[in-house]
Amino acid sequence: MATGRTHRPATRSRGIPEATVARLPLYLRALTALSERSVPTVSSEELAAAAGVNSAKLRKDFSYLGSYGTRGVGYDVEYLVYQISRELGLTQDWPVVIVGIGNLGAALANYGGFASRGFRVAALIDADPAMAGKPVAGMPVQHTDDLERIIEDNGVSIGVIATPAGAAQQVCERLVAAGVTSILNFAPTVLSVPDGVDVRKVDLSIELQILAFHEQRKAGEEAAADGVAPPVAAKPHRKGPDGDVPAVMPA
Amino acid sequence: MATGRTHRPATRSRGIPEATVARLPLYLRALTALSERSVPTVSSEELAAAAGVNSAKLRKDFSYLGSYGTRGVGYDVEYLVYQISRELGLTQDWPVVIVGIGNLGAALANYGGFASRGFRVAALIDADPAMAGKPVAGMPVQHTDDLERIIEDNGVSIGVIATPAGAAQQVCERLVAAGVTSILNFAPTVLSVPDGVDVRKVDLSIELQILAFHEQRKAGEEAAADGVAPPVAAKPHRKGPDGDVPAVMPA
DNA sequence: ACCTGTGAAGTCATTCACAGCC
DNA sequence: GGCTGTGAATGACTTCACAGGT
Secondary structure (H helix, E strand, O other): OOOOOOOOOOOOOOOOOHHHHHHHHHHHHHHHHHHHOOOOEEOHHHHHHHHOOOHHHHHHHHHHHOOOEEOOOEEEHHHHHHHHHHHHOOOOOEEEEEEOOOHHHHHHHHOOHHHHOOEEEEEEEEOOOOOOOOEEOOEEEEEHHHHHHHHHHHOOOEEEEOOOHHHHHHHHHHHHHHOOOEEEEOOOOOOOOOOOOEEEEOOHHHHHHHHHHHHHHHHOOOOOOOOOOOOOOOOOOOOOOOOOOOOOOOO | OOOOOOOOOOOOOOOOOHHHHHHHHHHHHHHHHHHHOOOOEEOHHHHHHHHOOOHHHHHHHHHHHOOOEEOOOEEEHHHHHHHHHHHHOOOOOEEEEEEOOOHHHHHHHHOOHHHHOOEEEEEEEEOOOOOOOOEEOOEEEEEHHHHHHHHHHHOOOEEEEOOOHHHHHHHHHHHHHHOOOEEEEOOOOOOOOOOOOEEEEOOHHHHHHHHHHHHHHHHOOOOOOOOOOOOOOOOOOOOOOOOOOOOOOOO
């Protein structure tokens, strides 16, 4: 059954560190912008600034790909664009399905960034029969019943889940069973998948909570010159009979 | 000035490692689910499984917050929910503005997860005069002209940018000038902000590219027993005359 | 003179493994 | 016997600093 260990055994990625892989798209974007302005070469310092990282990191990152620069000169923009695209697998195109065409799913379907870089929305899928056939982003929504067929017919290996949390795990299992091996999950749930399947998640609520944490620290920074008061101890007040405490609710 | 060094000087966060902070929301969500099912206590093993991490990591994470568990027993669910909420600053509420009410902005405005945990959408702002006054998610869209006033009137310190890439930096600057110190950026651009301002980004296209990278590696895993063939040179295919797309080209 | 590529050092994060308590 | 809390070990990532090429 493979419990939810999304964790791949080791940084199995023929040499390139995961942290580096995560930055390649950033470099690629910056390079593409330079390319559009017909800039022929760029130094690690300039490119790093455009990508929002420091130059030592960038050079180290590129060193994992090979020696694509020229000492005393910098990097050839077009050449690097090509090398990074190839490394990321963007020279082929990737059919993608989006499952769950609510507000978010529809927004994703309309998002231009999809098409631009080798990703192609092959199908939009929703469980609501009333949605079936309706056009979203110029494409008819299809019903979940046909999920397996759609995946196979289109050779889809990347799926985007934009369903409510409750439906996500089940959709995930169907996608995986049908052959999908990479999933981008927008539902606020932990997905468990078998080994060999990659999951990445995008979670608004988590990001906000992280910001709130730092925001709170900033606020506590007045008053404190020596001992930064931790969050404020507040009465432990455990065991609320029926939780007068945050009756919070998951998304 | 302060160039785009988002980088805070050091992990200034009174002890709690950034990686731990990023997982607290995950634990909180799992705990909330348990709380709703009235589960009174939970072991590190169980909770870790629910949150999709391993138990050693979870125990270490909690150890930064204090000793909130009981040996031989586990953690009191309600108590932990309270402690983590407090640590994250979720016991107060955070007014948030969303700037850029296109497909994505509207989807975010409708997203339930916002309201649920101390975050409150204080205003929706868009640059298009035609949008002004239109209700989205039961709330009238306001014009960018009033951005500064809205921030101040509502004491907003967290802003969400969902504008097109081209407008993001400028919107960011106005938000910061008006007093926002935490930004969640959905626009595919690197934002530069002064020290003391936190930026987190959510970028669909980057996530997909990371998935594509791993996907490509998986594909290359047949055939290879000894020397894993690097990316595979694949025919560059493409080359739009004036490509809005990567006009990829080797040197 | 300038800029890349990279060992070496330093910092941060995860995992191990077990003492201590229930 | 079961489970937490945590030093110590290991591993990953970043930064330094400079040798080496143009």
